[in-house]
Amino acid sequence: MADAKANLNYTVSYVLTKPGADPQPYLWRHGVNEEGIEMEQLDQLNGPGREVVRMGEKVSYFESHRAPYSLASGYIIGPMPNVLLTEPKSLLSSYDFVIIGKSRISGKVAQQIRMISKDKSRYGYNLWLDQQTGLPLKINVMDLNGQKVEQIQVTALNVTEQPDPYFAKLQSATMPAVIQLVPTKDAEKLWQVDYIPVGMKQVKHSVRQLPDNAGSLEYLMLSDGLVDISIYMQQATASSAESDIVARFGSDIYFSRKQGAVLVTVIGKIPANTANSIATSVTRVQ
């Protein structure tokens, strides 16, 4: 699967469905040029459009409401979970993989694979991969009760000999400059998260400030490569705006809870139960 994702020339159309929102169609193209550089494009087809282009390790964003810009990154962050396509083996510590069988998806023979979170702390995945190329044809994200949380349905998958002509145009075009990020200094830890779901590790730690939020927040990101969880910790105040709340946006959860003297906010594509376990495990560093 990883080989196919990186080495083939293909064009994929797919539709992303999330609860409470209209299905969104996407066009995803991938090509490798003569120098062996990977080129990738992800285009949101409805509305004013949002286009993301990757050339090697430079990802450029073209959006309707701001100037184009680029980031140094090895992949496009889109509905297709990149890690699943490039390094599925890295998920073995977090998920159990079960081969279900064959079926027909998007007119192709598909191999169905099920991914189950080892400690039931994350959503499960149902994957249907193209028998020939290993590229995904359908991805269902299921909660622990088997309810669909998110779905990607491929409507067309074309593998070609040559990269799409679109990429020839790109190579001559100049891309916006890469934004230089200032590295964050590792700040002193005031709080710690004692519960970390199986297979997840801390990938970020910083002290941040947010608009509409007085004071600084301690920020932690946990990730298993597939699911990213943001954890914000701040001194709780009497302010009523900080009252506890669970919200759902698309397939992500927003979970805010006062835990003694600390207000913990957890955001990510995880069940509310897991967000609660994380929030309640926050303790002050002694």
Add this chain to the structure above:
Amino acid sequence: MTHKHENLSAFVDGENQDENFVSDILNDDEMAAKWQRYHIIRQSMRKEMPISADFDVSASIAAALESEPAILAPKRTWRDLPVISNVVPLVRSGGQLAIAASVAVAVVVGVQQLNQDEQQVFNPAPASYPGIQGGLSPVSLEQTQVTPAVSVRDHQRRINAFINDHMEQVLLKDSQRYLEDESALVDEVKSEANQPEVSQERENLPE
């Protein structure tokens, strides 16, 4: 079984049964209970019911009480937290990094508070707000719990700020990798400039 019941009925009506019948009833709880009920039925039919009929319900009440779950002080779990069914955060254009194509458009459109007399529905986002696709559809923000009169807009702004930051962090996650290679160098520059330790990422992103 039916035969036994018929015999019991006959016995209550004064017809003799064989010798073992009485001891059989004594050894059979079900039959004993029936025997009691038949007598009550017989008495009521003959209008011989005592003034306070002793329907012995104490045993069943005791049993019911025993199986009743103990009522404890309510324990606050996350399920008691107010739930906002569907928040669609606003895409902020100023000072915030654009959201990756994957991330759905985000606007909190409507708000309902059950504990208010009139339902409050408003639309904080202008319909022509850039970056919103497919128009706005009313989305409910239901609060299932009585909360202090918090400005709902405050909530929304706060939630939006968090969600936007989360998306930004996810977007920048992989870029961090490239940054770490040169971090030593940039760190020096940074300390010379004597910058505060708060993350400066946002200020470097296009407005």
